[in-house]
Amino acid sequence: MSGVRASVLAASNRGPVSFRVGDDGSLEARRGGGGLVSGLSAAGGGPDRRWVCAALSDADRHAAREAPDGRLDLAGLDVGDQPVRMLDIDPGTFSRAYNGIANSTLWFVHHLMYDGSTQPVFDAHFRRQWASYLDYNRAFAEALAEEAADGATAVVQDYHLSLAPAMLRALRPDLRIGHFSHTPWAPPDYYRMLPDDVAAAVLEGILGADRAGFLTDRWARAFADCCRAVLGADVSEDGGSLAVTHRGRTTELGVHGLGTDAEFLRERAYRPDVDARRAALLERIGPGRKVIVRVDRTELSKNIVRGLLAYRELLRRHAEWRGRVVHVAFAYPSRHDLPEYREYTAAVQRVAREIEDEFGTADWSPLILHVEDDFPRSLAAYRIADVALVNPIRDGMNLVAKEIPVASENGCALVLSREAGAFAELGGEAVPVNPFDVDMTAEALREALEMPDDERAERSKRLAAAAVALPPQKWFLDQLEALRHE
């Protein structure tokens, strides 16, 4: 162990920095964004902060191995103001834990995405993945235990690390431990698909924390329901605040609806690279046409295919909109290690071609689809959106629903799935949809397109205000304070 022990620690699969090998063979650091990066910065930088994360690529592993005790800052690498310990986890172990358990099992359970008749299958192959998930979580718990000063506060992030809180508590009972779930939570009847020991271990892992955070009251209640149904735990409620008591220990459940960082977004969205892409997009769209925008990872839960089907239904049913609207759909690649995701991208492209074939004319393309990531182009689309389409089948929060109203130039109408966590905060000003109901989504798009300008501007203002109510910095500090003062 080198360096100062930390009094505030964060742990997450993805860290604030990643590496690639440059043309000259040297490692180049690339610093990332996101709520947690902003949040932890707000907690103050300096040597007694610590971020523990996993090496995600060969270049990351190389950087981690070169650094003393995996401490990137001690190796003189640029990690900003947040000392980072990057864990060099065996690639096979990492893949089984990350792809096998986190993304193919827990993610599917919480988003209700199994077809039941054929998936999931919990067999010997699954057991090897589960053993790796234990190893992966243990590596984090051990690193946190090493890095933490006496009585320090450690916040552990998300479904990749559901076992780490209990493991860390066993190693370091003096710490204040938090866990935060960025996903939805499954109802007990679905959650109990998991093998009995796995279902219990995930709940008991999180209950190892003093405080377990969720994005909405709905997911916190689902977690509590699972604790009651699977563990027989006791759930109490005090003024709307839930607590779970299991084996004599009580874990408080907190709700912190992560918002968007308006300052960053507005500044970033008006830089020249975005301006250029905005001009190019408007050129392709053509004058006087309304713009429906969606921006998503190509994630099975984001419901891009049904979104396209709804747009097609709109054009079929309401011929007056043909030639007068363009749907800008950005679906950038995600989790392409999993075959379901590659198939889904193909399905998105197939339906897009069908729409172009059915409605496209010499001077009107009904759809602009891009499946490569381009952040400035996404921001350009945000700015020109008349309608934002955010229709996930189930979503922890969905920050795009918050970002578009904040970045839009003339105000946008938001068509929002009631299964998104964001619906709890934005539902009142949005046009709500049942994400499985393509007919309803088509009508919601029409309603959003036909919303009077002044109403749209007013609603968009209120959406933007709600979207920034809990920016990442405050979101993180609130959790930290609650954790320390409980």
Add this chain to the structure above:
Amino acid sequence: MSGVRASVLAASNRGPVSFRVGDDGSLEARRGGGGLVSGLSAAGGGPDRRWVCAALSDADRHAAREAPDGRLDLAGLDVGDQPVRMLDIDPGTFSRAYNGIANSTLWFVHHLMYDGSTQPVFDAHFRRQWASYLDYNRAFAEALAEEAADGATAVVQDYHLSLAPAMLRALRPDLRIGHFSHTPWAPPDYYRMLPDDVAAAVLEGILGADRAGFLTDRWARAFADCCRAVLGADVSEDGGSLAVTHRGRTTELGVHGLGTDAEFLRERAYRPDVDARRAALLERIGPGRKVIVRVDRTELSKNIVRGLLAYRELLRRHAEWRGRVVHVAFAYPSRHDLPEYREYTAAVQRVAREIEDEFGTADWSPLILHVEDDFPRSLAAYRIADVALVNPIRDGMNLVAKEIPVASENGCALVLSREAGAFAELGGEAVPVNPFDVDMTAEALREALEMPDDERAERSKRLAAAAVALPPQKWFLDQLEALRHE
């Protein structure tokens, strides 16, 4: 309207009789079995009873059209002691209601069988199906309204007819109306996938009854949860008995765990046709080998593939059982109008071949798989079962779990999914499995195979006793009495 009006009426998609065209071109009647047939018989036969059902085939439609007012008995056709009115529903309407809504939508929702990312899609095509489901239910409600005497009692069966109770009440407020669900019921987070108006209509349709029956407390509670979450209905509980109040009307929820008819089963299972098949099966199995039996419709929820995977895992892991056990798996065809079901049958056959290839020897076939229906052969398998495997992913009740212990000659150990409704009654004497957990199922099979003979015999006796606690006759009369005296 001809004939006497009825004081007790049953309505179900499938009636107690079906037809086929014989070699000479005339209609041949074939009377069916099942719980409802036995049940309604127990309520007494005669002219003031009535069964309303749908014509399921061209021959059925022909019979219905020939009969005065669709009354088969009045046409002199052999319907036993239960006057039957068979509805000649337009084949397109029938298919959209039966395949489209009942079996592809409601069944999938209640069994949690959608993959979410791609299915279901509620679009214009679905709306046509839904309109047909309304027509189909209305045809039943109108027929019941015509046939019912003043103040009569009508019991409406299952998810095909979830709208009929409310429709019937509107036509005939003087009737006592019951509804019975033979399926599981989905939790609210899953049920709300349905389009909003459909989700509400199905619940309000059933709430049109004075009494709604379910096979277990678990499904009744899930129904009540959906009424609360979707309709904002009020749910009350009095001594374990639930009631739902919506728009000023109260519907009592009843739990009636349909059992098996021991008398019929034991008599039928020892006839010569069964004896012959028993001998043939034993010949194929070979002497001294234990027998694991499963008998199912090839229904996505029955989990036949994971059952085979578990058997393969048993043979891989416990080599001592190779050559000493045979798995008799009967999976007879079901719902082959739906492509998912044809694919599932193919998957069953594929895994079966893999097992044969991996383990089969010159003098031992590890598996006997049949995919054609043969009732006497199923009974023969029941008789010789050492272990019964009943592992549905979700099941309203599962009568096979009750039938095998009753019919088995030497007592059988029951490996039973805790997601089957039957688990509520049989779980204490069964070897329980999480049906998604192939590893656990393999170990449960081993445990069942190795259960000492006396323990197995004792448990089997208790299973058989529990299985016949509520035979079909009493099951039906209990409902009728509760409905009349509420």
